Amino acid sequence: MRLLDLLDAARDLDSGAVAGIVVTLTARHGVAATWTGACVPALRRMAAGAGPADIAVEHALTEGIARGLDLASVPRHADIRSNHVLLACAPGEQHELPLKALAAALFERRVGTFSLGAGLPWPALHAATGRTAPSTAVIWAQTAETADAAGLFAVAADFAGTVFAAAGPGWLAAGVAPRLTRAGLAHLTSLDLAISACARVPEPLDMEA
Numbered sequence: 001m002r003l004l005d006l007l008d009a010a011r012d013l014d015s016g017a018v019a020g021i022v023v024t025l026t027a028r029h030g031v032a033a034t035w036t037g038a039c040v041p042a043l044r045r046m047a048a049g050a051g052p053a054d055i056a057v058e059h060a061l062t063e064g065i066a067r068g069l070d071l072a073s074v075p076r077h078a079d080i081r082s083n084h085v086l087l088a089c090a091p092g093e094q095h096e097l098p099l100k101a102l103a104a105a106l107f108e109r110r111v112g113t114f115s116l117g118a119g120l121p122w123p124a125l126h127a128a129t130g131r132t133a134p135s136t137a138v139i140w141a142q143t144a145e146t147a148d149a150a151g152l153f154a155v156a157a158d159f160a161g162t163v164f165a166a167a168g169p170g171w172l173a174a175g176v177a178p179r180l181t182r183a184g185l186a187h188l189t190s191l192d193l194a195i196s197a198c199a200r201v202p203e204p205l206d207m208e209a
Helices: 002-010 015-029 029-048 051-070 095-106 122-132 150-157 169-173 177-182 193-197
Strands: 079-091 109-114 136-140 165-167 186-188
Touching: 002 015, 002 051, 015 029, 015 051, 029 051, 029 095, 029 193, 051 095, 051 109, 051 165, 079 095, 079 122, 095 109, 095 136, 095 165, 095 193, 122 150, 136 193, 150 165, 150 186, 165 193, 169 177, 177 186, 186 193
Parallel strands: 079 109, 079 136, 136 165, 165 186
Antiparallel strands: none
């Protein structure tokens, strides 16, 4: 799915071209297929062979994919549901690209999001949840160091009306995933699973964009 095109554009340091490829692919195949079939393989291949001289190329690829996903997240429907899903990275976590993919995939399904970005402190998440009253809050942790189960439990305990979910490999790496599920918090291990969890709404909703 145009994996080599993405890599070639990144090697040219053309993040705009990377973004254009991502937008084209999402229009043809949808966000989830584009993310899993092109973006993730490109990012993994780049990371596997990256040296100091390739950092700029890796940045061009990441920036281009982020820009393309942002463009794919532009609401195209009048009935986008706001206040539905809150997306944030755990404190200290800077890898927000997977949450951009989730936001774009949810917009395809007319599900609105609040995307609060990287490194959100727990008090800020607590305040944002109280202010927006989302039905679901997804917290991303890429590494074991940022997978703070205690912090997530503390916030979730104050908002019975919000389903809190942990996403990202950090929760598994930290060995806290079983604790999350025992406590009733969802542990989302794939984009498709996250979409299914976040797209559940109380009224019927056409899930085809």
